Every structure is written in structure tokens, then in C-alpha cells.
Amino acid sequence: MFAFTILKQSRKSRARLGVIKTPHGEIETPAFIPVATRATIRTLDSREVAEVGSQALIANTYHLHLAPGEKIVQKAGGIHGYMHWDKPLMTDSGGFQVFSLGFGKDHGIGKILKEKQEKSVTADAQPVSVKITEEGVHFRSPIDGKQHFLSPKISVGIQEKLGADIIFAFDECPSPLSNEEYMRISLEKTHRWARESLEARRSKLQAMFGIVQGGAFRKLRIESAKIIGTMEEFEGFGFGGEFGYNKVQTKKGLSEVSDVLPPEKPRHVLGIGHPEDFALIAASGGDTFDCIAPTHYARRGVIFTSKGRLDLRKPRFLNDFKPLDPACRCDICKNYSRSYISNLLRNHELTGMKLATYHNLYFFNHLAAVIRKRIKNGEL
């Protein structure tokens, strides 16, 4: 069954060292959770994903519903059996796709803005390819135009068939461009959907996390944390949406939510986690967090190292025979040069993407281990 144990609460910050127990093993926290949207870390097989130190993965309800469909995954023994991964798994509810395929696509933005921008999504606005109603969300696939509907009940039903250890309530991830009125209305919906998600649950074998929203509107976010935090059936919580357009605001926003939520339950920060965010997330009370950065960037030739990013597409790396990160102990850094991997990537060789993904994931997982050590040592 599910349990969360706090081994040590930092006296310096909100950081805590912990262990999440699931039917598929334990997660030492704070932990980085790689994103396996379609039940795969692209370019790696499950053995390699474990090799680089991944403790758990997060897959996606929307994508697996579209293909191959939850029934097929269920027949294969759930995501665990289907992808041959025997460690803990989470599934995101599809709430992020409400944004990414909706306003995110329409406005060509991600959920985190770089600069403060004028709020341009007003209360009555609807995205082009997504229709958000009180009951749920109608998606229109940009690929074949097919309609797909997700509601709390449907999302939870799918997630139960997919069989992850931790599932998420269906929410609306609002655009960072939403004005306050939009956000208020969206929040009410997300809160109601949180209750409906709990009601839709037919088994407690899987833990369910409720998602706090509110965007960069401090009062709304704190209010959301209060409401979601008092829904006792949630075994943990997700921090959704954006927290502001810079690191200071993000840290403040995360901390304020942590302070409201019940301290004994785990907190997952959804979709934030560049290397420079790790300490900030932990210090703000985050226990787990996922981010596409290591895998997504790897395929585009961007390598994360202890000294920052390298863009291996740049031709200067063809004459650089050092390892990706001289301080890294992963198999890639032991055996291959920047030049080699750069040349593979520049020529679109799949192996280049694979080696980059392997290293990046190792680097992210290792960085989380360093964070745990720092909490243990009383440094964070």
C-alpha cells in the first residue's frame, strides 16, 4: 500500500528527506521523476532507465488513452507490465493537455513565462482545438481531428486501468496568460473536479494526488491549497501550473502552498525541474517533481552538465574530445567524447539522441541524490 515517511525535516528550509512507499517499491525523496508520456523514455529501454538511477516515472493518461488505449494496456498488465518497468509509476491525468493543446498551442507558449506579460486570456475565452466545459474537456486531435472527451470520472477510470501507483485528479492547467477572473472560474472547476475525481475512484490500491492551481495569483493559490489540502482522501498533492516568471517568485509560491498543505503528505511539483530548480523545489517543500527537460533537450542536442548546458549542435564540439561532463560518472561520460556525440547528433543519428538522453537522465537523477545528501547533512 501507499505510505510516506519523513526521515528528516530540515531546520534550514522546508526541505525534507523522505520515502514514498508504493506497491512497486520505494521512492527516496526529494526525487526527480522522468517523464515517460507514452510509457517510454524516448530512446531508452526500461532497463536503461533504471540504470541511470530513475526511481519512478510519470506517464500520461491522455496519450495512452489515444494510443494504444487503456484496455490494451490493462490486458498487458497495466503500464508496468506493458513497458516492463517494475518500479513506481505515476500517471498525469490529462489536465496539462487542456493547456498544452489549448491556449498553449494557440499562443505558442509554455506554462512558464520568461517575463511578466499582460494577461490576455479572459474569462469567456476558449482555445481553438479544446473546449472546456463544466463537465470536462473536449479535445480535438490536431493530427486527425478526432474528438476525445475527458472528465474527472473518465480520466480516473482510464488511470485505474493503466494501473500506475500514483494517479492525479483531473484538473485544468490554466494558461499563465489567464487573468484573475479566468483563474477564479477555472479554480472552482478544478476544485469540483478534484472531488469528482475522488468520488470516481473505485479502488484505493492506487494513491491519488489532488492538484493545487491558482497560477501566479497568490491569494487564489493559497485558497486552492486550503481547499485541496482539506480533501482528506488525497494521499498527496500536486502543484500545478506556473508559480511566477522568475525563480524568486517560484520559490515563494511553492513555499506558500507547502505551508498550507498537510505536512505529512507528499507533494509533487508538476512539470518544473531544470537543474537550477532542484534545490529551490526541495527547499520549498517539494518531495517529487517531474520535467521533460533532460529527455526533451537531449534529443535536440542539449546536454546538462555540472557547469551548465552544452549545445552539442555547435560545430566547435567536433574538436572537443572531453567527456560530456568530466565530473559525471555515467557510462556515456566514461566512454564517449563530446566530438563523437556531437557528430552523431548533427547527423541525426538515433544513437546520438540516446547517449544524450542517457547522460542527461543520469545527471538529473544524480543531482536529486545530491540534494538528498545535502538535506541529510543539514546543508539544505
Next chain:
RNA sequence: GCGUCGGUAGGUAAGUGGUUAAAACGGCCUGGCUGUAGACCAGGUGCCUUCGGGCUUCGGGGGUUCGAAUCCCUCCCGGCGCA
């Protein structure tokens, strides 16, 4: 040697008498990417510029025409066919 098809940006090429030559793809360059719209996206890519614009280019040369990358002649180069 004869015949034939071709020669346009660093590549593959579209354009076959009349807007401003250069579509499209690829290459290259520069950016971007945080609960994955993907192995993606955006911009740039003849020269000069005082950022107003100016100049040069369709293998070379000549011609026809008001006007030629486009038609004609000739030379050069390449593919293919026949000797």
C-alpha cells in the same frame, strides 16, 4: 566525332518572353524549449549599407526584342545514346 538532354544560391532543383529572379526541400548559422503538439519550432542564409536603400547575379560571349534565365547563334562543361 555525330546525335540528344541539360548547366539557376555551397546541394537537389522550381521558374521556359513582361510584377521585385530564386518557390520547395535539404544543408548551414542563430535563437527557443520546464505535468512532451514528437526526431520539434522560429528566424537568418549573393555583396555593400550611413538601415533610407544601393549593387550584382540564371556556364562564357554575341544576337533578336520596347523587354531575355526563358528565343536564336557560337564556344565551354556534364549526362546519356550511337560510332
